Amino acid sequence: xxxxxxxxxxxxxxxxxxxxxxxxxxxxxxxxxxxxxxxxxxxxxxxxxxxxxxxxxxxxxxxxxxxxxxxxxxxxxxxxxxxxxxxxxxxxxxxxxxxxxxxxxxxxxxxxxxxxxxxxxxxxxxxxxxxxxxxxxxxxxxxxxxxxxxxxxxxxxxxxxxxxxxxxxxxxxxxxxxxxxxxxxxxxxxxxxxxxxxxxxxxxxxxxxxxxxxxxxxxxxxxxxxxxxxxxxxxxxxxxxxxxxxxxxxxxxxxxxxxxxxxxxxxxxxxxxxxxxxxxxxxxxxxxxxxxxxxxxxxxxxxxxxxxxxxxxxxxxxxxxxxxxxxxxxxxxxxxxxxxxxxxxxxxxxxxxxxxxxxxxxxxxxxxxxxxxxxxxxxxxxxxxxxxxxxxxxxxxxxxxxxx
Amino acid sequence: xxxxxxxxxxxxxxxxxxxxxxxxxxxxxxxxxxxxxxxxxxxxxxxxxxxxxxxxxxxxxxxxxxxxxxxxxxxxxxxxxxxxxxxxxxxxxxxxxxxxxxxxxxxxxxxxxxxxxxxxxxxxxxxxxxxxxxxxxxxxxxxxxxxxxxxxxxxxxxxxxxxxxxxxxxxxxxxxxxxxxxxxxxxx
Numbered sequence: 001x002x003x004x005x006x007x008x009x010x011x012x013x014x015x016x017x018x019x020x021x022x023x024x025x026x027x028x029x030x031x032x033x034x035x036x037x038x039x040x041x042x043x044x045x046x047x048x049x050x051x052x053x054x055x056x057x058x059x060x061x062x063x064x065x066x067x068x069x070x071x072x073x074x075x076x077x078x079x080x081x082x083x084x085x086x087x088x089x090x091x092x093x094x095x096x097x098x099x100x101x102x103x104x105x106x107x108x109x110x111x112x113x114x115x116x117x118x119x120x121x122x123x124x125x126x127x128x129x130x131x132x133x134x135x136x137x138x139x140x141x142x143x144x145x146x147x148x149x150x151x152x153x154x155x156x157x158x159x160x161x162x163x164x165x166x167x168x169x170x171x172x173x174x175x176x177x178x179x180x181x182x183x184x185x186x187x188x189x190x191x192x193x194x195x196x197x198x199x200x201x202x203x204x205x206x207x208x209x210x211x212x213x214x215x216x217x218x219x220x221x222x223x224x225x226x227x228x229x230x231x232x233x234x235x236x237x238x239x240x241x242x243x244x245x246x247x248x249x250x251x252x253x254x255x256x257x258x259x260x261x262x263x264x265x266x267x268x269x270x271x272x273x274x275x276x277x278x279x280x281x282x283x284x285x286x287x288x289x290x291x292x293x294x295x296x297x298x299x300x301x302x303x304x305x306x307x308x309x310x311x312x313x314x315x316x317x318x319x320x321x322x323x324x325x326x327x328x329x330x331x332x333x334x335x336x337x338x339x340x341x342x343x344x345x346x347x348x349x350x351x352x353x354x355x356x357x358x359x360x361x362x363x364x365x366x367x368x369x370x371x372x373x374x375x376x377x378x379x380x381x382x383x384x385x386x387x388x389x390x391x392x393x394x395x396x397x398x399x400x401x402x403x404x
Numbered sequence: 405x406x407x408x409x410x411x412x413x414x415x416x417x418x419x420x421x422x423x424x425x426x427x428x429x430x431x432x433x434x435x436x437x438x439x440x441x442x443x444x445x446x447x448x449x450x451x452x453x454x455x456x457x458x459x460x461x462x463x464x465x466x467x468x469x470x471x472x473x474x475x476x477x478x479x480x481x482x483x484x485x486x487x488x489x490x491x492x493x494x495x496x497x498x499x500x501x502x503x504x505x506x507x508x509x510x511x512x513x514x515x516x517x518x519x520x521x522x523x524x525x526x527x528x529x530x531x532x533x534x535x536x537x538x539x540x541x542x543x544x545x546x547x548x549x550x551x552x553x554x555x556x557x558x559x560x561x562x563x564x565x566x567x568x569x570x571x572x573x574x575x576x577x578x579x580x581x582x583x584x585x586x587x588x589x590x591x592x
Contacts, residue, residue, distance in 0.1 A: 011509065014517045020524050024540050025564065057506040058521060060541060063424040069437075070419060074412050077441055081411065081448050 009044075013051035023055050112379045131388050133341045136188035140165070142215075143178045155185070156196040161215045177215040185211045187229065190341025194318075197224070200236035201243065204318040205229065207338040208264065217241060230262040232315050235276075249298045250282045259290075260314050267334065270297040272314040280304055322361045329355040329378060333391075336374065340367050342389070355380075355393065414454060415444055418461055421542065422468050428537060430497040431472060439471045462548050469493070469552055493554050498530040500537060535564050 013019045022030040038045055065073075137148040140155070142163070151167045157177070158164065165173045177183055187193045187205045195203045198216045205211055209229020222243040235243045237256035245252040247263040257276025263269045271280060272295045279287040282302040290296050293311055296304040313323045322335055333344045359377035361370055371382045371389065382391045419440060426436040443464065457463045476492045487495075502521045504514050525533055534553060538544045544552070550560040 008513075011513050011517070014509075015513075015520050017520055017524050020521050024524065024536060027565075054506055054509065057504050058517070059503045059505075060500045060521075060525070060537060061424050061428065062501050062503045063427045064420055065423050070416070073419070073437055073441065074415055077415060077444050078412060080441070080445050084445070084449060 010047040010050035010054065013048055014054060019051065020055075023052070109379070131343055131345075133189065133343055135190055135341060138188065138191050138193055139184075139186040140175070141184040141186070142175065143181060147173075147175060152192050154194045157198045157215065159198060159216075161198075179215050179218070182212050182214055185213070187211075188341070189338050192318075192339075197222075197236075199238060199241075202234045204232040206231065206317050207341070226261055226263050228263055228265055230260070230264060230317075232258075232260045232318050234258045250280050250304075253279045253281065253287070255279075260311075262314075264338075267331075268297050268299075270295055272309060272311055274311050274315060316360075317363075320363050322363060324357045324359060324361075324377075326356045326358055329357055332357045332374070332378070336361070336370065339363055340370070342367075344389075344391075410454070411444055411448055414460065414464075418464050421461065422464055425465060425537075425542075426468060426472060428498055428500060428534075429469075429472060430499065431475075435472075435475060439468060439475060442471050443467045459548070461542075462544065462552070465542075466552055472496075490554055494531070496530065498534040498537065500525050500533055529563075532563055535560065539564070 018030070018033070022034055034048075038048065137150055138153055140147045140149070140153075140163070147165075149165070149167060151169060154166045156164045156166075161177050161179055163175045163177055163183075165175065185193065185195060185205065187207060187209045189208045191207055193205045195205065195211070195213070197203065197213060199222060201222075203211065203224075206229055209231060210227045211229075211231065212225040212227060214223075220241060222238070222241050223246065224244070225246045227248065231245075233245065235254045235257055239256075243254035243256075245254065245261055247261060247269055249263070249269045252259070252261060252271055255277045257278055258274040259276075259278055260272040260274070261269075262271070271278065271290060273290040273292050275292055277289065277291070279289045280296055280298075281287045282298070282304075285302050288296060288304045288306070290306070293308055294306055295309040295314070296306050299305055310325065313325060316323045317335075317339070322332075322339075324332055330346075336342065337344050355378065357374070357378040359373075361373045361377070363370065368384065371384070374380070375382050375391075380391050380393055382389055384390075422440050422443075423436060426439060427433070431439070446467070454460055470489075473489045473492050476496070477487065477489070480487055480492070502518050502525070504518055506514065509517070525536070528536065531553065535549055538549045538552065539546075546557050546560050546564075550557040553560065555563075
């Protein structure tokens with residue numbers, strides 16, 4: 001009995017707040033108190049040691065995380081870190097890319113400025129003025145009736161003589177055509193159109209073009225007339241019915257092929273062959289045969305000058321961009337002027353003489369973007385005031401154009 | 405820079421203590437887990453190297469407490485109040501949970517002991533309980549506790565000694581009970 005009680009005597013210590021306090025935060029004072037107690041009651045030492053041992057089982061905090069939650073939290077953390085690392089990597093790549101682009105642009109500009117310095121001596125007049133012209137509608141004349149369209153159109157002619165006309169805005173209109181009379185499609189400057197003929201041949205018409213074509217090809221020959229402008233055509237093969245394109249200067253006889261015809265009044269007429277075989281003929285003179293990647297430029301005496309060309313430069317307009325390779329600035333402005341219906345006026349002795357341009361210009365709907373690109377690749381500056389556009393050669397150290 | 409593997413290792417080692425500390429400060433479990441996540445995420449972003457940290461556990465506790473204060477601040481700003489970190493730190497509750505598991509002691513005795521320990525702790529302020537927790541359970545020094553609680557070392561010592569005096573006033577001297585015990589033994 002006595003043993004049993006003795007066994008539980010240590011509980012008195014555990015139930016004593018002064019003992020609890022001493023165990024939780026021992027101070028010199030409390031330590032002295034309990035040492036004094038032991039001296040007075042030496043037989044309590046055993047109980048106190050026992051109480052101290054049991055005190056370790058008292059916990060003030062029992063919160064703990066379950067292993068599953070811990071695992072889940074670690075996975076979440078690793079995921080966050082992984083995402084962050086990926087972002088950091090992408091950012092680093094972007095920084096490097098931006099730096100490379102900046103260096104590239106700066107060096108291109110530097111080279112251009114340097115290249116232009118000798119040419120700048122020939123500067124005579126200070127700037128070119130371009131003006132936006134009155135916008136005109138695309139006109140389709142059939143059965144002596146004219147239909148107008150404000151936007152670029154895409155025409156498909158069916159076997160039954162119905163022309164299905166689609167605009168860029170997906171509007172659709174059907175017009176039935178007379179089989180006997182010829183139809184005329186007039187695409188003014190600043191507009192483009194495409195046309196699928198009754199035989200399946202596909203025609204792209206550039207700005208400032210007029211094409212005369214039949215509703216059906218009933219004759220033994222398929223014949224169309226490009227009275228002015230430029231077109232690219234992919235002729236549907238048909239060995240029974242040869243295909244002819246007539247311009248004011250010559251006839252193109254087609255043997256199943258893709259080619260570009262340029263018949264603007266303000267530049268020499270020419271044909272560029274992409275695929276297949278065509279022959280050119282002025283009046284009854286001898287035929288000139290063209291092979292792919294060749295350009296034939298009509299000379300006034302009825303002959304053609306042939307040369308190898310990069311065909312892409314001549315047909316890229318139908319894809320919505322222009323490509324230049326050391327092209328004279330005058331030609332560049334001519335092409336852009338046609339596309340956007342602009343007229344550029346400059347002196348014959350303009351400062352742009354001898355100035356060339358290399359690069360690509362995407363033909364955006366927004367003229368400002370195009371002029372910005374042009375300014376960049378031709379090292380010129382442009383300013384726009386209302387419908388007038390002023391282009392100046394970038395001034396450089398050797399000569400100031402304004403001094404003239 | 406700690407790799408994600410290192411981070412996971414450190415996380416595993418210290419998350420339990422951090423978790424308990426934040427819960428004692430009165431935050432709910434989701435907030436606590438988010439705060440701990442943020443602390444370790446920030447460690448990675450700032451490329452903190454653990455080799456240069458003298459006491460990683462203390463470092464993590466401090467980072468966690470700062471994060472919790474920020475969370476408080478955000479929610480208070482949401483309510484339209486603005487408070488300094490010191491004030492927020494001052495106003496956080498601190499609750500401790502007393503548990504005893506001892507097969508040698510009978511259930512009713514355990515209940516009584518638990519009651520006594522709770523009495524001792526309930527007579528302290530929140531900040532005093534926090535000091536007891538940090539000192540007794542996590543074995544921090546006064547300097548570390550002072551930094552964690554954003555108070556001076558002196559204030560920290562004073563807080564603890566005040567808690568002691570309070571406790572002393574409470575506790576009855578054990579000796580008063582002893583004559584009765586001796587008597588009891590003799591009778592048996």
